[in-house]
Structure formats: C-alpha cells, structure tokens
Amino acid sequence: MHRTVEILGVGVSSRTMAETVEEALILVARKRGQIVTANAEIIYTAYRQPEFMAILHAAELVTADGMGVVLASRLLGDPVPERVSGYDLLHELARRAADLGLRVYLLGGKSGVAEKAADKLKALYPGINIVGTRHGYFADGESRAVIDGINSCATDLLLAALGMRGDYWLAEHKDALACAMMQVGGSFDVLAGHAARAPLYLQRAGLEWAYRLYKEPWRYKRMLSLPQFLAAVVGERCRRQQRREKP
Numbered sequence: 001m002h003r004t005v006e007i008l009g010v011g012v013s014s015r016t017m018a019e020t021v022e023e024a025l026i027l028v029a030r031k032r033g034q035i036v037t038a039n040a041e042i043i044y045t046a047y048r049q050p051e052f053m054a055i056l057h058a059a060e061l062v063t064a065d066g067m068g069v070v071l072a073s074r075l076l077g078d079p080v081p082e083r084v085s086g087y088d089l090l091h092e093l094a095r096r097a098a099d100l101g102l103r104v105y106l107l108g109g110k111s112g113v114a115e116k117a118a119d120k121l122k123a124l125y126p127g128i129n130i131v132g133t134r135h136g137y138f139a140d141g142e143s144r145a146v147i148d149g150i151n152s153c154a155t156d157l158l159l160a161a162l163g164m165r166g167d168y169w170l171a172e173h174k175d176a177l178a179c180a181m182m183q184v185g186g187s188f189d190v191l192a193g194h195a196a197r198a199p200l201y202l203q204r205a206g207l208e209w210a211y212r213l214y215k216e217p218w219r220y221k222r223m224l225s226l227p228q229f230l231a232a233v234v235g236e237r238c239r240r241q242q243r244r245e246k247p
Contacts, residue, residue, distance in 0.1 A: 005064075005078045008047040008232055010056050012038060012064050012073070012080060020063055020084050021092045027180040028093075028102060028156050033060035034170050035182040037086030040068030042167070044229040055171040063089065068226055072233040076240070087187045090159060091124075097157060098125040105150050105179070108136035108161030109188040116192035117161075131155060136162045143169070147176050155179040161188040 004011035015023060027033030036042070036059045046053040056062055063084040064070055073080045097104050104121075106114040114133035121128055131153040138146055150158055158181040160166050166183035174181070 004062070005073050005076070005080055007069065007072050007076065008043055008229075008236060009053060010038060010043045010046050010062060012043075012062050012069060013084070014078075014080050015063075015084070016081050017084050017088065017092065020061070020089060021096060023061055024089070024093060024180065024182075025096060025100075027060055031156060031179050032174070032177075033180045034167075034174055035059070035061045035063070035089075035180065036167055037063050037065035037084070037089060037182065037185070038069060039066035040072070040229040041225045043069065043072075044225045044232065047229075047232060052168070055167055058171060059167075068229060072230065075230075075233050075237050077237075086182070086184050087190065089182070090184050090187050093157065093182075094121050094125050094128055098128040101127075101129060102156040103129050103131045103154055104157050104159065105132045105134075105153055105155040106130060106159050106161075106188065107134050107146070107150065108159075108163075108166070108184075109192070110137065111135045113188050113192045113194065114161070116194075117188040120191040120193075136160070143173060147173055151176075151178050158182070159184050159187075161185065 003014045005014050006012075013020065013023070024035055027035065036056055038056065042056075042065075046056050063086070064073065064080045065083070065085050067083055070080055070083050094104070096102070106118050108114060109117070112135070114135060118130045118133050121130065132149065132155070134146065134149065156179055158177060158179050160170060160181060160183050162169055162183065166185075170177075170181050170183055
C-alpha cells in the first residue's frame with residue numbers, strides 16, 4: 001500500500017512516475033476513477049476552498065505535479081520521490097494505451113485543438129486508439145450529450161483539457177462517465193503546437209513556471225499563488241514543529 005503525503009490538507013501520492021502509471025492503469029481497467037495532477041495552484045486553491053478540497057479528497061489518485069509541490073513535501077519533512085507532471089503522465093499513459101489497445105477520448109481546448117493533439121499522439125505512439133475528440137467550449141446544459149458521446153465510444157481513458165473548470169466537471173460527472181479520467185491542463189495546446197513547454201534544463205531546475213510567465217505574462221495573477229502556497233507550507237511546518245515540541 002502506497003502512502004500519501006499530506007500537503008495543506010491534500011493527500012498527494014508518494015509514488016514514482018512508473019508506479020503512478022501502474023496505478024492509473026488499474027483505474028483504467030476498472031473504467032472509473034479521477035486522476036488529479038495537483039500543482040501548487042491546485043493545492044492552494046483547495047486549501048482556501050472547502051468545496052474544491054472535497055473534490056481532491058474524493059479523487060482516486062492525486063499526483064505531485066510541479067516542483068513547488070515537491071519542495072513543499074521536503075519542507076514538511078515527508079518528501080515525495082519525484083515530480084509526476086500531468087504532461088509527462090499523459091505521454092506515459094498514451095504509450096501504454098498504444099501497447100494495450102486502450103480506447104482514449106480527448107475532450108477540451110478550442111475548436112480543432114483536440115483533433116491536432118490526437119494527430120500528434122498518433123504520430124508519437126503508432127497504434128494508439130483515439131476513439132473520439134471534442135472541443136471544450138460547451139455549456140453546462142450540454143454536459144449530458146457530451147457524456148453520452150464519450151460513453152458511446154466505450155472509452156477506457158478520458159483526457160480532458162477544460163481549463164479551471166476541468167477537475168470540477170470531472171468530479172461532478174464521475175459517476176456518469178464509464179471510464180477513468182484525467183484533467184491535463186494545457187497539454188492539448190502543447191501537443192497541437194499552439195504552446196511550448198519550458199526547455200528541459202528549466203524543467204529540471206523547477207523553473208517551468210517562470211518560463212510560462214515569460215511566455216504568457218497575463219498569467220501573473222495565477223502565478224501569485226506559488227509564493228502564497230509556499231508561505232502556507234512554511235506556516236504548516238512551524239505548526240507541526242510546535243505540536244511535536246509540546247510536552
């Protein structure tokens with residue numbers, strides 16, 4: 001049984017990437033379960049919003065997506081073994097999906113983006129069975145039709161790029177969706193060639209956030225959550241130390 005590491009009330013999986021892939025494939029085989037790739041912004045949002053915290057508590061798998069989360073686990077004295085980013089996990093699951101003949105559905109992005117992302121995945125992982133794509137710009141009233149479309153394809157794994165609403169939408173409709181599911185942030189845009197990841201040396205240095213801010217300066221308000229997150233973690237570390245020191 002793998003442990004979880006508690007970071008600001010969120011139980012983050014203490015698994016390597018390889019172990020995470022195997023756990024995700026168990027959910028795929030069961031055709032149910034929500035995977036949340038939790039970066040600092042997601043954990044800090046949950047810390048401040050009980051409704052979102054409940055979603056993370058109910059998720060079947062929460063990964064350490066981002067060096068901020070890895071650093072937080074170290075500061076709290078309970079380090080996760082490595083970063084498990086959503087983009088990298090997507091690729092690992094796509095690779096295994098091609099090998100195992102799994103049925104994958106891509107939901108999200110602007111019109112045409114999911115299709116381009118699907119074409120890229122097919123080029124990278126020959127044999128991958130992408131059974132459907134759909135853009136993410138649909139109203140709440142259309143959700144039933146979207147779910148029916150996904151289920152009608154006998155989907156095994158749903159990859160969703162629905163922006164900030166993604167984890168909420170997946171959690172709300174988890175029981176209606178007959179598949180495992182994962183919100184993948186801006187991954188479709190990267191696959192489609194509409195955005196680029198930071199150079200590898202910046203990823204390894206934990207500075208991918210700085211590259212994204214450089215490329216997309218309008219994101220600065222969202223980036224403010226990183227120092228706030230780390231400040232909250234330092235506060236939590238102090239509280240834990242105080243509890244240990246009490247006679």
